[in-house]
Amino acid sequence: MKLLVKAPAKINLSLDVLHKREDGYHEVEMIMTTIDLADRLELTLLEQDKIKIISHNRFVPDDQRNLAYQAALLLKERFHVKKGVAITIEKTIPVAAGLAGGSSDAAAALRGLNKLWELGLTMDELAEIGSEIGSDVSFCVYGGTALAKGRGEVITELPAPPTCWVILAKPFIGVSTADVYRKLNLTGVNHPEINKMICAIENGNYEKVCGHVGNVLEEVTFPLHPEVAQIKDQMKRFGADAVLMSGSGPTVFGLVRHDSRMQRIYNGLRGFCDQVFAVRILGERHKLD
Template sequence: MATIVLKARAKVNLALDVTGIRADGYHEMKMINHSIDLEDQLIFEPCDDEVLLTSNGQSIPLDERNLVMKVVRKIQSQFNITKGIKIHLEKKIPAQAGLAGGSSDAAATLKGLNQLWGLNLSTAELIEIGVTIGADIPYCLIGGTALVEGIGEKITPLQDLDKMFVLVVKPDIDIATPWAFKKLDELTITKHPDITALIELLNNADYEHLQDVIGNVFENVAFACYPEIATLKKALLSQGALAAVMTGSGSTVVGYYRNYELAKRSWERCSDKYKLCFLTQTCEKEGVDDVE
């Protein structure tokens, strides 16, 4: 089969709640995610027996620490595949930013190998494999706007966000997810995002009240340890964002704008201070229909 090229889109959280801890130590989550038009690109080239991952990214691992390689080894082992694969990963999504760049790359790898190696796996079957590797991978297989529950494996597609301009700003702060969960477990969270109200807002396209119902429990941890993140969120709102929220475990803050010129002015102000600053827009789901 010829070389194939796939996109891996970034994910952001409109809402992120942690509802409990399971007996196996995994956290139960309740999130509303959506895709944005910020993406990595993966190029898959078949070969006889070699497994090789290359990338333009200077700081990402290219061995089994990378989720892309974890997916390759998992598929090879589970389906007794001896064929090789060469994968080039063109990175644009910043790492340790709460944007699920690694998980999105892994999801694209599942799709790519499914196609390249003729596995004929359904999306539901790919999700079963993906959740054993990373909690965000099942969602990244589908994209769009969705309610995500459990440890990431329960996905309910929702009404997609209307087209909005999305400003993504990552301060020079790296937050490791295990550290964030540990800190969160030490806190008593009194305010949680109103996910039921957010779903109703999406159904009614009542975006004027978006800031009232979005939220992220990890802001309690991140803002206390890194006040700059809270300051950034306030700045986006003061610059005209309809809503703003930290995504994932941080440190990236996302602002939503209906007006492009307003979003562009905000981007110009932020890009003077922050190196990782992207003006993008919302994306619809990938057209998957076999999740059940």
């Protein structure tokens, strides 16, 4: 038996960090939404009691460092599953890009294995298990649009944002999320207005969504990697309606309504950036089959 599962990337429309917690994590408030840029996972049921990861991308580990592997192992051990799985990961989402590619792969593995191994778990149960793997995995289990609190695992569903193009540009560097959070100094930081972003989304007001994007981690990543700030400036100059770094970077995204402007920005960025994509906001939650 084989299953195909999509693992869409996410962007942060707002990312705020409130304080460092006693457990070493940071307390965050983030508004995330899924976009139509996705990895594809093929899950093949194995009679042997083993987990096998197959990927042709040299940046994707095929052992326990892989989050999809960790997801499969967690389900196997918790529910005493004696069968195995081969997970083939076809990467489209750039690696170490601030787009939750690894977390989305883990979430897709959880959703797919729930069906493949006939576990009968609810979406909420899968999200709770996902929180043990990584901070973004719970959101990626649900997909759609949400406010994420805690260390990212406390999820409140939001409506889909107004439809628009999302142009993504990633320079040929990776950014360590752990390093960025370690270097974050919250003294004097401009915190994004999360509640105003929520109102803008709930009212379907595209202009106000664009007016309230914000990410406190830009203040750490930009000095470390000036090319990320340069991409943001360039995207603004080309005429995007709103521009922001996603997650801890280095990917920068721009929101655009008009097809002709999207094409102009896309073509302009391809001149000096390694990976450029133009996709749509998905914004709707996943459903369990």
